[in-house]
Amino acid sequence: MLNRDEDILKAAEDWQKAGHGVALATVVETWGSAPRPAGSSLVINDDGTFLGSVSGGCVEGAVVTEALDVIASGKPRMLEFGVADETAWNVGLSCGGTIRVFVEKVG
Amino acid sequence: MKLEILKELNAERAARRPVIVVTDTASGEQRLVKARDIGSDPLRAELAKQLRMGKSGNVEVGGKKLFLNVYAPTARLVIIGAVHISQALAPLARSLDYDVAIVDPRTAFASPERFPDVKLIAEWPDIALPPLNVDHYTAFVAVTHDPKIDDPALLHAFAKDCFYIGALGSRKTHAKRVERLRAQGASESDIARIHAPIGLDIGAVSPAEIAVSIMAEITAQLRLPPREKEQAA
Numbered sequence: 546m547l548n549r550d551e552d553i554l555k556a557a558e559d560w561q562k563a564g565h566g567v568a569l570a571t572v573v574e575t576w577g578s579a580p581r582p583a584g585s586s587l588v589i590n591d592d593g594t595f596l597g598s599v600s601g602g603c604v605e606g607a608v609v610t611e612a613l614d615v616i617a618s619g620k621p622r623m624l625e626f627g628v629a630d631e632t633a634w635n636v637g638l639s640c641g642g643t644i645r646v647f648v649e650k651v652g
Numbered sequence: 653m654k655l656e657i658l659k660e661l662n663a664e665r666a667a668r669r670p671v672i673v674v675t676d677t678a679s680g681e682q683r684l685v686k687a688r689d690i691g692s693d694p695l696r697a698e699l700a701k702q703l704r705m706g707k708s709g710n711v712e713v714g715g716k717k718l719f720l721n722v723y724a725p726t727a728r729l730v731i732i733g734a735v736h737i738s739q740a741l742a743p744l745a746r747s748l749d750y751d752v753a754i755v756d757p758r759t760a761f762a763s764p765e766r767f768p769d770v771k772l773i774a775e776w777p778d779i780a781l782p783p784l785n786v787d788h789y790t791a792f793v794a795v796t797h798d799p800k801i802d803d804p805a806l807l808h809a810f811a812k813d814c815f816y817i818g819a820l821g822s823r824k825t826h827a828k829r830v831e832r833l834r835a836q837g838a839s840e841s842d843i844a845r846i847h848a849p850i851g852l853d854i855g856a857v858s859p860a861e862i863a864v865s866i867m868a869e870i871t872a873q874l875r876l877p878p879r880e881k882e883q884a885a
Contacts, residue, residue, distance in 0.1 A: 554665070558658050569653055573677060573719040574710060584708030584721050621680035647677050647719065652655045 553597040557588040557651050566591035567651040568612035572599045572644055576627075579642035588651075591616055599646050600626070612648050621649040657684050661723065668725040668787060672699050675719045677710075695720075725789040726751055727815075727874060732777065732805040733796035734761035737820070740863035741793070742770045748867060750791070755780040757801065777805040791816040791870045793850065797825075803832055810842040816873040818850040818866060847873075 561567045570587040572579075580601035587597040587605065589612040599608055604626045615622055627643030657673065661684060664671045670687040674695065690699045698711045699720065708721045729745040731738045734756035742752045753771040756762040762774040773780040786792065792809040793816075794802040802819060806829075809817045821829065826848040833843060851865030852872070 554658065554662055557653075558655070558662055561655055561658070571719075571721060573675075573708075573721075582708070583710075583719075584723075621677075623677060647675065649653055649675075649680055649682075651653050651658060 553586055553588050556596050560588070560590045561652050566616035568615045568648055569651055570599055570608045570612055570624075570646050570648045573623075573647045574645040575642060576644075577642035579644045581644075587612075589613070589616075600644060604644075604646075608646055608648065615648045615650055619650050621647065623647055653682060657682060660684055665723055665725065668785070668789065670703055670725060671723045672703060673721045673723070674699075675721065676716055677719050678717060725787070728753070728786075728790045729870070730755065730781075730784060730786060730790055730792050730809075730814075732756070732792075732794040732802055733798075733820075734758070734763075734767060734772065735795055735797075737795050737859045737862050737866075739766060740858075740860040741795075741866060742767060744860075744863045744867050746770075748871070753784055755784075755805070756796065777801060777808060781805065781808045786812040786814060788813045788815055790814045791818075791873070793818040793820075793866060795820040795850070797821065799829065799832060803829070803836065806833060806846065807836060807838060810838060810845070816847065816870045817845050818847040818869065820850050821848060823849065 557567050557569055568589045570589065572581055572583050572585045575583055581599055585599055587595055587599045587608060589595040589609050593609060593613065595609055598605060608624065611622060611624055624646040625643065661671055661673065664686060672685045673682060674685060675682045685693055685699060687703065690696050693699055695713065702709055702720045702722050706722060706724045711718050711720060727750050729750040729752045731741060731754045734754050738754055742754060745752050753773065754762065754767060755773045755777060757774060757776045759774045762772050764772060786808065792814040794805050796802050797820060806817065806819060819829065830843050847869060851862060852868045854865050856862045856865040
């Protein structure tokens with residue numbers, strides 16, 4: 546079953562209440578043929594467990610890594626992914642789009 | 653996101669009320685705007701526009717870049733008639749993330765064996781529909797072929813401003829339905845909102861194919877901007 550946004554946000558609340566460090570990653574801007582529209586989100590806890598998606602699975606790994614840093618520091622961060630960045634190919638978007646993802650701590 | 657904002661967001665969503673979260677992406681500053689408070693908000697024009705489109709997006713106000721995240725309620729599908737088509741339609745709609753409810757007073761049709769894992773209400777529409785809180789974010793289809801069941805349900809859908817209203821039946825059947833609904837006080841604009849014959853014309857024959865054509869039409873109604881919608885219909 547796919548995770549709907551509401552399940553994702555409910556999980557964020559439940560994890561936070563259970564004492565986890567939690568971060569929310571949200572697609573805030575897209576260019577070209579990005580796989581998920583602005584507003585799509587991913588929630589991550591300090592175990593590295595995550596729900597939802599910000600792309601078709603291309604950049605989730607990198608977002609989770611950054612999110613763990615955000616949970617530790619408490620400071621929000623803006624991430625950008627696209628194919629233009631050759632060095633980022635491994636975590637790039639194969640569809641040719643570019644996305645910006647806002648990562649913030651919950652709580 | 654502060655826990656208080658997240659809690660409020662989840663509470664509003666559970667109550668099926670639209671919410672917009674405004675985030676200053678440079679500072680991380682955030683606030684939540686409930687749909688009913690938009691009229692008195694300094695960003696009312698921008699907020700109203702995003703909510704109307706049902707789309708999240710960015711605006712620049714006073715040198716600040718703000719992300720407006722629109723949380724519209726999950727789309728619902730109310731099916732009047734626990735018929736063969738509904739057996740194909742309910743799981744398809746669920747796979748498209750719709751909350752599904754089926755209403756049919758005929759208990760032989762509305763049996764859990766025929767509809768496992770679906771909210772099934774074996775009552776007449778006048779009893780079944782009011783507690784469902786049918787709203788604008790609801791797609792409403794009437795497929796019983798029985799005027800005693802379909803007609804009152806359609807009148808309810810008009811009153812609740814459902815984003816999609818469809819009714820099964822040939823052009824001839826629909827013409828008779830229109831006469832009956834007019835006699836019961838439906839306006840011309842109400843009548844014009846019924847998609848009938850129901851579904852996109854893809855030559856559907858089997859119940860599963862008809863379900864695909866109905867969900868395709870509902871998707872077009874939900875997602876396409878108004879002009880392209882007319883071309884698809």
